[in-house]
Amino acid sequence: MFEVAELGHTVEKSVYKEKSAQLRTELLTIQHRLKSCPFPVIVIISGVDGGGKGEVINRLNEWLDPHYMRTIALSEPTDEERERPKFWRYWRTLPAKGTIGVYVGSWYSDPIAQRVYQKIDDIALQTELNQINQLEELLADDNTLIIKCWLHLKKDMQVKRLKQLAKNPATNWRVTDKDRQHLGLYDDFIGVAEKVLSETSKAYAPWLIVEGSDNRYSGLTVGQHVLERIRQHIQLYENDLAASAQQEEPPKSQVEQYNLLDALDLSLKLDKADYRKQLEKHQGKLNELSRHALAANRSSILVFEGWDAAGKGGAIRRLTESMDARHYQVIPIAAPTDEERAHHYLWRFWRHIPRAGQVTIYDRSWYGRVLVERVEGMAKTSQWQRAYSEIVNFEEALLAHGIVIMKFWLHIDRDEQLARFKRREEISYKQFKITEEDYRNREKWDDYQKAVNEMIARTSTSKSPWLLVEANDKYYARIKVIKAYCECLEKMLDESNK
Amino acid sequence: MFEVAELGHTVEKSVYKEKSAQLRTELLTIQHRLKSCPFPVIVIISGVDGGGKGEVINRLNEWLDPHYMRTIALSEPTDEERERPKFWRYWRTLPAKGTIGVYVGSWYSDPIAQRVYQKIDDIALQTELNQINQLEELLADDNTLIIKCWLHLKKDMQVKRLKQLAKNPATNWRVTDKDRQHLGLYDDFIGVAEKVLSETSKAYAPWLIVEGSDNRYSGLTVGQHVLERIRQHIQLYENDLAASAQQEEPPKSQVEQYNLLDALDLSLKLDKADYRKQLEKHQGKLNELSRHALAANRSSILVFEGWDAAGKGGAIRRLTESMDARHYQVIPIAAPTDEERAHHYLWRFWRHIPRAGQVTIYDRSWYGRVLVERVEGMAKTSQWQRAYSEIVNFEEALLAHGIVIMKFWLHIDRDEQLARFKRREEISYKQFKITEEDYRNREKWDDYQKAVNEMIARTSTSKSPWLLVEANDKYYARIKVIKAYCECLEKMLDESNK
Structure with a gap:
């Protein structure tokens, strides 16, 4: 040679x-x-x-x-x-x-x-x-x-x-x-x-x-x-x-319509008393588990995606309440800064990868590439199609470093979303959470649904699966999230103690 | 209490x-x-x-x-x-x-x-x-x-x-x-x-x-x-x-016109043969000294300011030619990014502070606050007036960490600048270095001169003095810069060996 x-x-x-x-x-x-x-x-x-x-x-x-x-x-x-x-x-x-x-x-x-x-x-x-x-x-x-x-x-x-x-x-x-x-x-x-x-x-x-x-x-x-x-x-x-x-964009490929989301039972719910009891129990447990994870230098990355008004913020807050604010960061993903725009789309997520033992919670994430960017035409077909494997590889690199990854899709139906939009408009301090854009996005529900289905099918791997959360009932959703994270940490700690 | x-x-x-x-x-x-x-x-x-x-x-x-x-x-x-x-x-x-x-x-x-x-x-x-x-x-x-x-x-x-x-x-x-x-x-x-x-x-x-x-x-x-x-x-x-x-801006204070720049002898020059000999000698020396500084974990920060076309780039290149590219960074200061704009004006300079033993060369710097921002009205009077002591404090923090600071003002006169603009327009690969803005800035020569004079008077301290470089002759200027940095490193190394 x-x-x-x-x-x-x-x-x-x-x-x-x-x-x-x-x-x-x-x-x-x-x-x-x-x-x-x-x-x-x-x-x-x-x-x-x-x-x-x-x-x-x-x-x-x-x-x-x-x-x-x-x-x-x-x-x-x-x-x-x-x-x-x-x-x-x-x-x-x-x-x-x-x-x-x-x-x-x-x-x-x-x-x-x-x-x-x-x-x-x-x-x-x-x-x-x-x-x-x-x-x-x-x-x-x-x-x-x-x-x-x-x-x-x-x-x-x-x-x-x-x-x-x-x-x-x-x-x-x-x-x-x-x-x-x-x-x-x-x-x-x-x-x-x-x-x-x-x-x-x-x-x-x-x-x-x-x-x-x-x-x-x-x-x-x-x-x-x-x-x-x-x-x-x-x-x-x-x-x-x-x-x-x-030249025109190539015709969109006719991916079959997966029906993962339709299969969810959105009637699942918890009554308030039960919620309270379970919340206290699991928050206590999470507090303990997250301290063990910190001591073991094992980081976590939690990804929250879901429909507008699906309750991502509320679910995140129930998690963080029981964690030490010195050891987690919530990273809300909005429009990129110009420095971020001058790099590969994954660059701005790499920026926030946690140090040993720390937790990063992404409120929306790199999955925007195959959701909003796909539906709104901000990414070309070839770009978002390629993104599935890019994302899987990215997450594999995190897993290989021993980082715990959990990905939550918070699912509600269209009627529930509309009801929540209306309620938000009535509560003074929540008014700023609802804009015309939210209503515009609603109109593209079917396109988004298709994108979500395909995203889950293509990026749910055995080591980094999506957890679909039935979120028409907030109580049920929050408990499902916190319980799932507890179980995940428990399993990880068990394995590393072996 | x-x-x-x-x-x-x-x-x-x-x-x-x-x-x-x-x-x-x-x-x-x-x-x-x-x-x-x-x-x-x-x-x-x-x-x-x-x-x-x-x-x-x-x-x-x-x-x-x-x-x-x-x-x-x-x-x-x-x-x-x-x-x-x-x-x-x-x-x-x-x-x-x-x-x-x-x-x-x-x-x-x-x-x-x-x-x-x-x-x-x-x-x-x-x-x-x-x-x-x-x-x-x-x-x-x-x-x-x-x-x-x-x-x-x-x-x-x-x-x-x-x-x-x-x-x-x-x-x-x-x-x-x-x-x-x-x-x-x-x-x-x-x-x-x-x-x-x-x-x-x-x-x-x-x-x-x-x-x-x-x-x-x-x-x-x-x-x-x-x-x-x-x-x-x-x-x-x-x-x-x-x-x-x-409310109007307070009237600009009537600072007296210092005449530091006028006192420079711009006829100083070196002939080519002499330049070559001296350049080789001092580059060799700088190579050795910069290795010693690296070994001693002592960083340097070099600041270059000067008129447009004063030869900052050329002077910087003669320095870096004799240094190891793995140990220095040249940071050209242009318009801030939006992340930089969202912070204090010194933030973007703190970003590039070198690690132990490394060298950062700023091609234009925080002094923009009291030069271009002052003259162009981008900073309010109260802001640039305050900046003198902010800058002195900033540099003191660097000095206290053992960083070597050198600040060079490359000085040419108006005629020389015009001649250089014209020459640049004639050389193909230098054409893009000259824009209409350069000519516009020329018209504010007197305002800039006043700002430069005041800047030097107010920020030249015994530990971090300005070195005024007579730069109508590029050869003379380059040798003066490289010699001065060598002397500065020599002195620092002598002192730390004591």
């Missing part, structure tokens, strides 16, 4: 000077065009030790306008990062639309190092690579341009290079014990790298292998590659823009 | 029920009004151990709409926080305009605990309190409403309370060894608390002392107080709005 990068490419100083001046002009020009494009660029610089990653990064920094590019250099995770799913640190640093993020120490570093040092086996490595592919595919689907460069060195060159670095007092600090250790593992490293590169070279995110023995050569090659990829991507985007102006 | 909170106030359960229902309605209503107000609300809940802080917080969470309020519970700082000035963790959690942030474990916790445990003396405590006052004043000046509640307990009540908590299996986890230790220090604690409360009770941020022996009483009292303060503040804001519609 690496033969092409063992040919001894070099670039003369005078040639370099001329070419780099020209390249810089072109990069600045393309960056200026990129600014107004609705996609970000990710550049990953990876490769063997001594392959000149630092030099390449420095050159990119020289050539590119720092207003619209950022270097993201990740080494050891901080404690805030360690307490969250492993991709959280990458999500928090993703470049915004119109800008370039250059990653050194990307999501590839850890899996490679761990496999070389035999801390994980081939199967575990494959799992990691699948997750990386999922992430890159998800970003590419959102039009992110992903440029991946691998700096290679022949074995004897690596030895030579590290010796040079070590000899020069200006660079010897860069040769760490870890590097020297790597050196002894050159062949293992190359074997793992081959596997990683071939598994993760995709049409939307191919690897460029670059010979790293001459800094001028590798700098120019990477710079030229970045330029060309960005240029192509802008071209593609502009063509798409022109094409989509004429 | 605390006698008023030792009277044994209690509230009957039935009275509580009625009052809390009413309070909730009123709080929700006022929150709805607050939403459209351009200021945030900070609620600080502090007090003695066992004083029921957690219960009060839980009640506020029950009553308030979580869409517009957040609990900020800070305990031990994370490593990301420890590596930055101590107020960073508060800045990153400040509530946005129109919302409420409830702090438990606020900026008061540490100074009090440290003084009680004699880790700091009275003088150091006073310094901490001054910093707190500065922060609160700065926020209050920006119209932030600050509500501070202190929950007090008589000594015998504290003993009783902790015993109760310890006896009940549902609450005994909350009584830590630290609490028991505190208990032995009750008198010391009260003494320190008295000092802290009296030093930090200001007209814009007074303390309310609340008896904490009865949860119903303390909850209602705090809730009522929060309600009233918000109501008053909205009223004040609306009155101001009405008043300012009629």
Whole structure:
């Protein structure tokens, strides 16, 4: 795989000077065009030790306008990062639309190092690579341009290079014990790298292998590659823009009408006395269980979706009443801020992933993508259809980190909703909770119902199922929610005590 | 001071029920009004151990709409926080305009605990309190409403309370060894608390002392107080709005015209050969020094201000060329995002404060407040006049954390600027760097000059001076900048080696 990068490419100083001046002009020009494009660029610089990653990064920094590019250099995770799913640190640093993020120490570093040092086996490595592919595919689907460069060195060159670095007092600090250790593992490293590169070279995110023995050569090659990829991507985007102006959306697929919601028995109810008794009992239990979960450093993510006026707020309040306000956050999802809009739609949910032991309650969530955004036409068909698997993958990443996920759909029927709207209009402090939009949404009940049915069918997994809550009676709904969360915590704690 | 909170106030359960229902309605209503107000609300809940802080917080969470309020519970700082000035963790959690942030474990916790445990003396405590006052004043000046509640307990009540908590299996986890230790220090604690409360009770941020022996009483009292303060503040804001519609801005103060800039010798220059030699020498030096600074965990913040086309970008590039791209960030300051606009103007600069050993280069900065915002009338006179001391305090907080600060003003004259504009228009890849606005700004040269002069006079301190850079000749300017940063690092490293 690496033969092409063992040919001894070099670039003369005078040639370099001329070419780099020209390249810089072109990069600045393309960056200026990129600014107004609705996609970000990710550049990953990876490769063997001594392959000149630092030099390449420095050159990119020289050539590119720092207003619209950022270097993201990740080494050891901080404690805030360690307490969250492993991709959280990458999500928090993703470049915004119109800008370039250059990653050194990307999501590839850890899996490679761990496999070389035999801390994980081939199967575990494959799992990691699948997750990386999922992430890159998800970003590419959102039009992110992903440029991946691998700096290679022949074995004897690596030895030579590290010796040079070590000899020069200006660079010897860069040769760490870890590097020297790597050196002894050159062949293992190359074997793992081959596997990683071939598994993760995709049409939307191919690897460029670059010979790293001459800094001028590798700098120019990477710079030229970045330029060309960005240029192509802008071209593609502009063509798409022109094409989509004429082209219609594909006809909506005729998904069959699932009837999960219709099957619910909305007459289920609890009388007030019974409710009171059960509420007290389960709140006491939740209080205890949530303290155990905190002590065990196990976080929870609770998702509330449901019709307008289905009682999400009330159900959430009954949960939080029995929890310590220092350990949970309720995140109401409204219109995104402009920083949020400049990122992938999942970015704003990643922001609020809880630290170890904490609880995040999302009042509406990423499911908006396949509900309101679908019904109101804010997402294209291809976008919301793709979102089902994106969401399942997202939740799997949370589950893999040991986070407890519960998803509640609070269900009421149309008549009950209308009655509640009317009641809200009568209660002074609830008047502001009801707007014309609520009535407009009501008119699209059937479209929403279809979207909800499909959402549940496609995103209810065995590890992260939807709990459908019959909510025509608030008392019944609240108890069902709190009881379900208690049972879930109990099960989790039982399992971790085994 | 605390006698008023030792009277044994209690509230009957039935009275509580009625009052809390009413309070909730009123709080929700006022929150709805607050939403459209351009200021945030900070609620600080502090007090003695066992004083029921957690219960009060839980009640506020029950009553308030979580869409517009957040609990900020800070305990031990994370490593990301420890590596930055101590107020960073508060800045990153400040509530946005129109919302409420409830702090438990606020900026008061540490100074009090440290003084009680004699880790700091009275003088150091006073310094901490001054910093707190500065922060609160700065926020209050920006119209932030600050509500501070202190929950007090008589000594015998504290003993009783902790015993109760310890006896009940549902609450005994909350009584830590630290609490028991505190208990032995009750008198010391009260003494320190008295000092802290009296030093930090200001007209814009007074303390309310609340008896904490009865949860119903303390909850209602705090809730009522929060309600009233918000109501008053909205009223004040609306009155101001009405008043300012009629009232003119106060006449601009007749500050004398300083002549710092005119005194610069803009004929200073370097020939190309000399520039090359010096650049190589100083870049080499900077490379070495910046590695030492990194190893010593000492961060730098470099601020670049100057006329349009003064060569800020070029000077920054000559610095970064010799630094490791993994350890610096260039932060170009353009129009704020909407999240940034929803906070104090310094918030967006706090965001980018470097971690230990890292370098942040601001291409334009917080000085925009007293430059462009002043000249263009985007800040009121009272706002930019106040900004001088706000900025000095901000930089002092950075210095106190051991951060190196350098501020460069790149100075050119009007003719040179015009010549550079014309040249930019001729070079293809620089055309986009020049807009009509640049020409418009030129017309206000005298206003800007006045603002720059005053800025330098008022914010050049001995520990954080402005370096005025004669920049009609780019070579001269770049060398002056890089040399100055080298000298500054050298001095810092010398001192820390002593």
